Amino acid sequence: MLRTTTPTRQLSAVLVTASVFVGAAGIGPAHAVERCKVSSKTIDDPAYSGPWPDNWDFTVKACVTESGATIRHWATVSWDMPESFAGRRPVFNATGTNVEVTAMITGGGLAVTRRTDLAPRLNQGKDGSTTPASYSSRWPSRHRLFTDVILFLDWKGDGKGPQKIRFSPSPSIPGSSR
Numbered sequence: 001m002l003r004t005t006t007p008t009r010q011l012s013a014v015l016v017t018a019s020v021f022v023g024a025a026g027i028g029p030a031h032a033v034e035r036c037k038v039s040s041k042t043i044d045d046p047a048y049s050g051p052w053p054d055n056w057d058f059t060v061k062a063c064v065t066e067s068g069a070t071i072r073h074w075a076t077v078s079w080d081m082p083e084s085f086a087g088r089r090p091v092f093n094a095t096g097t098n099v100e101v102t103a104m105i106t107g108g109g110l111a112v113t114r115r116t117d118l119a120p121r122l123n124q125g126k127d128g129s130t131t132p133a134s135y136s137s138r139w140p141s142r143h144r145l146f147t148d149v150i151l152f153l154d155w156k157g158d159g160k161g162p163q164k165i166r167f168s169p170s171p172s173i174p175g176s177s178r
Contacts, residue, residue, distance in 0.1 A: 032067040039168035045084065045091065047157040052084035060167040062101075062149045071173065073103040073111075073147040074134035077118070080127045090123040096154030096162035097122060103135050106144035106172045112137070118151075144172040 038061045045054040057080040065072040077099050085091060097119040103111035116132030139145055147170040152162040 032065055033173060034063060034065040035171040035173050036061055036063040037168045037170050038062075041165060041167065043153065043163070043165060045082065045155060046160070046163075047091070047155045048084050048088070050084055052086075053082045054084040055082050056080070058151060058165070058167075060149045060151070062147045062167060062170040064103075064145055064147045064170045064173045066173050069138050070136050071103075071139055071145055072134055072136040073101060073145070073170075074131060075099070075101045075147060075149045076129055076131045077149075077151065078127075078129035079122065081122075081125070085125060089125060090119070090156055092119045092122050093154040093156050094119045096152060098152050099132050100148075100150045100152070101132055101134065102148040102150070103137070104146050104148045104169070105139075106146060111135075111139070111145065119154075144174055146170045146172040 038059065040057065040059040043056045043058060045056065048054040059078045061076040061078075063072075063074050063076075065074070094117075098115050098117050100113050100115050102113040105111055112135045114133035114135055116130070118130070121128055121130055149167045149169070151165040151167065153165065154162040
């Protein structure tokens, strides 16, 4: 008995073969490339001079992610509060206590900054972490991009303005549209 193949089956076989070939050749959907840098700082509470330890420990993970033509700048901020914090609320002023996550161009140039208020979270009286607002966009290939993170702490009762603490930026990543 002679078997005939319909045009639909022939087309399906061609598509499956082409898909396998493209997959084997490494030509497929874009994979995300992520570059992060983690840094930590211990910050003294200038408004407290009592007998208990008063240093806050902050850790920042600054990241830049490239997925296809999109670049995403983001960070995670974590903190461990000191023993001296127990029963003292609020420690931070509502205005002036925030984190800035900035998309930067290597060699100079500001792309975009997102500022997130941290006072409500820090004044809750427990260790924690947050991933503030991020920024995603497309950038020309001639730019190398990285994420910069600055923490501003405005201590209640120290008589000063916000303290600016810079953390290590993410490694750079090439821009999109290669």
